[in-house]
Amino acid sequence: MNAEQKKKAMERLKKLLMLSRSTNENEAAAALGKAQELMRELSVSEDDLELTDYTALEADGLLVRPGRSVPVYVMRLEGLIEKAFGCTAVWDRHQVKCKIIWLGQKSKAEISAYSWTVLARLLKNKREQYKFTHLLTGHTPGKREALADTFCEGWVAGVSRNILQDTVSAKDKRLLDLFLNQKFPNLIDLQSRGAGLTSGQVNSAYTDGIRAGQKTHLHSGVQNTKRGQVGQTQYLGAA
Structure with missing residues (x-):
């Protein structure tokens, strides 16, 4: 067969x-x-049958450069989306462009990949704007990058305050873990890096990030068709 x-x-x-x-x-x-x-x-088995409704979707990493450590704020953004839609994600950094792969039930994986793309693009723009408007003078290039990372950490924390966590049943979690192990049996933990600043240096940048992030809302807004595909998704962005 x-x-x-x-x-x-x-x-x-x-x-x-x-x-x-x-x-x-x-x-x-x-x-x-x-x-x-x-x-x-x-x-x-019945598990095999239910897993036919699961998929793995690739999206552009956007915020991660090949060969570089993954910033803490990127991992937190990934975790935020995982909690919002009950999916999980893994990274493929062996290509010219880094990819993030979203795994879960088809409709949830689709909205997770979409949400990642929109929020990652938005955060990338916010990071550049913050560097230009707040950090253009008075800082070394390394310090400017570190403060921009800190702003991003705050931004993700601000967005998370507008997120309702998806309720994942024990059965769904078991199936998701099973699907993940089938797709990536040799998965290793990903190393991340923080901004590397002391607490006294981060307060302002982190607070600025939280204020900016709170203006952004994440809407699941999914309508499933009879075939289980995503029929409609709402725009994610500044309120």
């Missing part, structure tokens, strides 16, 4: 399992029997 045939068989299996929940006892029993027979034939 090739990949296309197995895909069609899995779709048929899904339909049989749906019929097995019928209020018609005879219809339900017949559908369940056929479903169990097909599951044995395909050597699949």
